[in-house]
Amino acid sequence: MRIPTKRKFGLAHLLFKGISQEALGKIGIAIIVLFGVMALVSPFVINIDPDVYDPLIGVDPLIFSSQGPTLTHLLGTDHLGRDVLSQLLKGSQIAFLVGITVGLMATLIGTAIGLISGYFRGATDSLLMRITDIILSIPSLPLLIMILCVFEHRGIWVIVMVLGLTGWPITARVIRSQTLSLRERPFVQSARVSGASDWRIILIHIAPNVLPLTFLYMTIGVTYAILTEAGLGFLGFSDPTISSWGMMLQWCFSTGHTFKALYWMIPPGLSISLLALSFYLVGYSLEREINPRLREP
Numbered sequence: 264m265r266i267p268t269k270r271k272f273g274l275a276h277l278l279f280k281g282i283s284q285e286a287l288g289k290i291g292i293a294i295i296v297l298f299g300v301m302a303l304v305s306p307f308v309i310n311i312d313p314d315v316y317d318p319l320i321g322v323d324p325l326i327f328s329s330q331g332p333t334l335t336h337l338l339g340t341d342h343l344g345r346d347v348l349s350q351l352l353k354g355s356q357i358a359f360l361v362g363i364t365v366g367l368m369a370t371l372i373g374t375a376i377g378l379i380s381g382y383f384r385g386a387t388d389s390l391l392m393r394i395t396d397i398i399l400s401i402p403s404l405p406l407l408i409m410i411l412c413v414f415e416h417r418g419i420w421v422i423v424m425v426l427g428l429t430g431w432p433i434t435a436r437v438i439r440s441q442t443l444s445l446r447e448r449p450f451v452q453s454a455r456v457s458g459a460s461d462w463r464i465i466l467i468h469i470a471p472n473v474l475p476l477t478f479l480y481m482t483i484g485v486t487y488a489i490l491t492e493a494g495l496g497f498l499g500f501s502d503p504t505i506s507s508w509g510m511m512l513q514w515c516f517s518t519g520h521t522f523k524a525l526y527w528m529i530p531p532g533l534s535i536s537l538l539a540l541s542f543y544l545v546g547y548s549l550e551r552e553i554n555p556r557l558r559e560p
Contacts, residue, residue: 302356360419508531
């Protein structure tokens with residue numbers, strides 16, 4: 264794997280440039296931008312007429328059951344007469360909130376533990392890696408279901424915290440392996456000889472060189488979080504007071520409209536698949552950028 268030289272500035276630009284040069288990376292970025300626009304537009308659509316277009320309480324007074332697409336409701340309505348499009352737009356906000364928050368949290372924790380463990384080695388390394396092994400052995404989905412059953416209010420932040428606090432071990436192991444290699448490189452040895460402190464070496468000399476891997480595993484974490492939250496919503500364990508894509512599928516399934524109202528079932532299912540796919544494509548393009556062997560024909 265190619266290790267970039269020390270860079271304080273321009274690394275994010277170079278990574279974005281590398282991703283955007285890949286056809287799959289362009290597709291992934293385009294899909295992310297599309298759903299980002301949907302999330303930004305959501306409040307404006309809801310505020311047009313909150314009594315009709317609010318995802319949870321807005322009900323069209325002229326519609327009392329599920330109805331197909333019309334000029335008023337472009338994606339139709341659910342069994343209560345609520346607008347499906349407004350629910351879909353609101354769900355994009357929840358997907359980005361959960362995905363990016365969990366991805367950032369898990370990546371920051373994993374990167375910090377990997378850097379510390381790989382650089383200091385010895386007893387510190389052994390302790391942190393044993394903790395990592397314990398967290399890695401815990402199945403997150405059953406743990407989430409158990410915790411959500413305990414809490415009376417199944418808030419979305421409970422899901423975010425559990426996913427973020429259990430999703431870092433793989434990142435930590437990868438960053439640790441990379442740090443073990445980097446700490447023996449000449450530029451790190453030179454910094455150590457010149458009197459730089461351990462923390463300065465970690466933050467200034469090693470951390471910038473593991474950033475590509477950090478970004479890569481963040482995209483993986485975002486994908487995992489989006490799919491997990493959607494799965495919890497479909498199983499009925501997510502927050503019922505929010506309009507997420509998983510909850511939309513759960514409402515459709517629990518009311519017996521799965522095969523009767525495709526205009527209600529397909530949009531959230533397709534959105535989950537596309538947004539998760541987009542982050543995967545960005546991650547794949549990033550991996551090809553930092554690993555030249557993957558670009559060989």
